[in-house]
Amino acid sequence: MATRWWLLHVDLDQFVAAVELLRRPELRGRPVVVGGSGDxxxxxxxxxxxxxEARAHGVHSGMPLRAAARRCPDAVFLPSDPPAYEAASARVMAALRGFPVRVEVFGWDEAFVGAEVEDPMALAADLQKAVFAQTGLTCAVGVGDNKSTAKIAARFGKPGGVFQLTAGNWMDVMGARPAAELWGVGPKTAKKLADLGLHTVADLAAADPEPLLARFGARMAGWLRATARGGGDTEVVTEPWVARSRSRETTYPRDLTDPEQIAGQVAVLARELGADVVGEGRRVTHVAVKVRFASFYTPTREMKLRDGPTTDLDVIERAALTVLEKFRLDRPVRLLGVRTDLELDR
DNA sequence: TCTGGGGTCCTAGGACCC
DNA sequence: TCTGGGGTCCTAGGACCC
Known part of the structure; x- marks a missing residue:
């Protein structure tokens, strides 16, 4: 059997909860819910x-903690501890890099692995063993011929397994499934596809290009067809990701109504965020402000910094306050956010 | 017992300039 | 005077993902 290029997707099982269980082994087997302040x-x-264990009681991410507590009164609630997850993630990535493969970090708990091998299923099993041995964490691995097939394959491997999804079995496995199971097709796109009579992956793969073009534009229409046929990106980028933007936002326990207080909070967010990005050696090009009103209407406003990229926290704060003036703050505000866009190539 | 936080990329319309 | 285009920059919003 000859070697060829394969793409694998490594996806850690219940990553955040699993990291918490590593340091609290007495909680193993109990429903654990991580989120917010843990209250x-x-x-x-x-x-x-x-x-x-918590998911078995109907608890899932995005659900209000209070709703989770109602569904699963026995659950242990823990506060989110991002630094711990970052550290665990780094150990996982180091384990993967111990192999003669290309590794693209894709968030805390996922990585794409490109490898020239004869037996990708054996490689997948070896990756799992190494990750578990070096971190105590388990993962699913998807074996594919591009990022999309590998990523979807990993879902079938969860938890802890390996699944192969390539051109050979793509239509058998995916054809009858809803188009929304494609990576990058969310609820809105699925709805538009359904309006065109396209419900399954096979429907989309065989679709007449004209209505797709009219509804989605050339770029998206072409991508939809390709992804429904099992196509996808094959490039594995090993260089560390350079962030394009950073943001900080807060939902307040009680709505804010006083414009002075709102401005004060925006200033605080802008300075904290500015300190972070400048601490990372980055320069800010644009400043955006997000306001979520009590109705959940969430407009954003932004501006490019007139005097060019900056590391000056005063400039960043003033820009945020200038942008804030674009809003009419005549209704209660539940969330404020500040985003900075960052200069690249420096 | 309403609905977090942190990201990326694409599109579209208006401004502005030639 | 009744009407051009094309290109780029900027901002706002949409959609998706973890």
Whole structure:
């Protein structure tokens, strides 16, 4: 058997909950819910990750913590601890890099692996063993011939397994499934496709190009057809990702109504965020402000910094306050956010 | 017991300039 | 005077993902 290029997707099982279980082994087997400050009586906080035991009770990410507590009164609620997850993630990536493969980090708990091998299923199993040995964490691995097939394959491998999805079995496995199971097709796109009579992956793969073109534009229409036929990107980028933007936002426990207080909070967010990005050695090009009103209407406004990229926290704060003036703050505000766009190539 | 936080990329319309 | 285009920059919003 000859070697060829394969793309694998490594996806950690219940990553955030699993990291918590590593340092609290006594909780193993119990439903664990991580999110917010870990206090299920507090409003306006949601589940970041639920352990499989909690999911069995209907708890899932995005659900309000209070709702999770109702569904699963026995659950252990823990606060989110991002630095711990970042550290665990780094150990996972290091384990993967121990192999003669290309590794593209894709968030905390996922990586694409490109490898020239004869037996990708054996490689997948070896990756799982190494990750578990070096971190105590388990993962699913999807074997594909591009990022899309590998990523979808990993879902079938969860938890802890390996699944292969390539041109050979693509239509058998995916053809009858809803188009929304394609990576990058969300609820809105699925609805538009359904309006065109396209419900399954096979429908989309065989679709007449004209209506797709009219509805989605050339770029998206072409991508939809390709992805429904099992196509996808094959490039594995090993260089560390350079962030295009950073943001910081807060949902307040109680709505804000006083414009002075709102401006004060925007200033705080802008300075904290500015300190972070400048600390990372980056320069800010644009500043955006997001306001979520009590109705959940969430407009954003932004501006390019007139005097060019900056590291000056005063400039960043002033820009945020200038942008804030574009809003009419005549209704209660539940969330404020500030985003900075960052200069590239420096 | 309403609905978090942090990202990326694409599109479209208006401004502005030639 | 009744009407051009084309190109680029900027901003706002949409959609998706983890």
């Amino acid at each position: 299920p009586t507090r409003a306006r906080q949601v589940v970041a990750t639920a352990s499989y």
